[in-house]
Amino acid sequence: DIQMTQSPSSLSASVGDRVTITCRASQSIDSYVNWYQQKPGKAPKLLIYVSSSLQSGVPSRFGGSGFGTDFTLTVSNLQPEDFATYYCQQSYGSPYTFGQGTKLEIK
């Protein structure tokens, strides 16, 4: 199975900050990484697909990049509604494994 290692596991930041979350795959997965946001008690929400494509309706302050084994999610100009948990996911091969999550908290 392809392992996805996300870092950091938690992160404190302030409104207006720029943050970066990284995800490393245990093998090359081309660009097949997706990013999701999850708020407590809610279903995950797709933000970014195929490494860098922004899902319709998602604000442009969210951005993704990477190829091969190393990927990043960047959130610029943090807004209060962005404080949540973020997950990467590989869709290169079954099982479609997720990273362990990064909890973004208000400083």
Added chain:
Amino acid sequence: EVQLVESGGGLVKPGGSLRLSCATSGFSFSDYTVNWVRQAPGKGLEWVAYIRVRGTYTSYADSVKGRFTISADNANKSLYLQMDSLRAEDTAVYYCARTVSTGWGGYFDYWGQGTLVTVSS
């Protein structure tokens, strides 16, 4: 509007069975792959299984293989997960999610609200 609505969760004893349902609407069900994804309390996301509705190809996580069965009813636009030989570690919120295919892989663009399964004596 695309919607996925899960039902069927509840409390079940270890070794017992439960059948989850996911009613869908707003899209051509037979054209998609649909998944079950679960989340244990306070933990991360774990993909469980998928089915390609047209052709009925299925795939399972090793943790549930041989115990869980995913199926789809195209006429009713519904997804199911038959869960047998349940264990305490199967306790989780179970989500259904639609896959948009992107050549090699895909991404989960719509999710249901989830249904809680608790396995406990």
